[in-house]
Amino acid sequence: DGGITQSPKYLFRKEGQNVTLSCEQNLNHDAMYWYRQDPGQGLRLIYYSQIVNDFQKGDIAEGYSVSREKKESFPLTVTSAQKNPTAFYLCASSITWGRYEQYFGPGTRLTVT
Amino acid sequence: QQQVKQSPQSLIVQKGGISIINCAYENTAFDYFPWYQQFPGKGPALLIAIRPDVSEKKEGRFTISFNKSAKQFSLHIMDSQPGDSATYFCAACRTNDYKLSFGAGTTVTVRA
Numbered sequence: 158d159g160g161i162t163q164s165p166k167y168l169f170r171k172e173g174q175n176v177t178l179s180c181e182q183n184l185n186h187d188a189m190y191w192y193r194q195d196p197g198q199g200l201r202l203i204y205y206s207q208i209v210n211d212f213q214k215g216d217i218a219e220g221y222s223v224s225r226e227k228k229e230s231f232p233l234t235v236t237s238a239q240k241n242p243t244a245f246y247l248c249a250s251s252i253t254w255g256r257y258e259q260y261f262g263p264g265t266r267l268t269v270t
Numbered sequence: 271q272q273q274v275k276q277s278p279q280s281l282i283v284q285k286g287g288i289s290i291i292n293c294a295y296e297n298t299a300f301d302y303f304p305w306y307q308q309f310p311g312k313g314p315a316l317l318i319a320i321r322p323d324v325s326e327k328k329e330g331r332f333t334i335s336f337n338k339s340a341k342q343f344s345l346h347i348m349d350s351q352p353g354d355s356a357t358y359f360c361a362a363c364r365t366n367d368y369k370l371s372f373g374a375g376t377t378v379t380v381r382a
Contacts, residue, residue, distance in 0.1 A: 161313075188368075197375070199272070199375050200314070200370075202369055202370070205369065257368065258319075259316070261314050263311075266311075
């Protein structure tokens, strides 16, 4: 059964702590993406990776970091520098960079207090 | 600023009615316009997409209408069903960029 998995579904952290969100795909897709979703604002691109060992900043990368050491994995770290980290985080992938269709995971809801 | 403006923010329709969601864009370089459907607590799923060389595309009860000169496109859900209750996002993308710009979303509630 192919797809994108994100874990955990819910995550709670204290302010000032870094936290890493997991994203794994078994679709053999080259490109992967991280989005942040806030109520009434749609999805905003945090980081994207066209291919393994490569990644680029999206529109709202400040306070976030990523790595892409394996094709199937694209973890996102929310650092203490992110001023407003509480949000719903979505990971997506596409077959290659240059293919428009993106497939989304189920998301992780992060709450920082 | 948001590159794709979506309206309305929410709508309620009776079962069997038509739901209409509108989106507008400014960047004439956009050449791919998908719609995503999202159920609560889930990730968005691609519903239907259109390119600007086509004025209308239909898949089942879902139709995209595209007006290139007005830089607007819309999603029509015909014969709306309670199972269509979800949040719908329009988006736009351009060749050589491939990053989706999303609208703010429309929450559709279909009353039985």
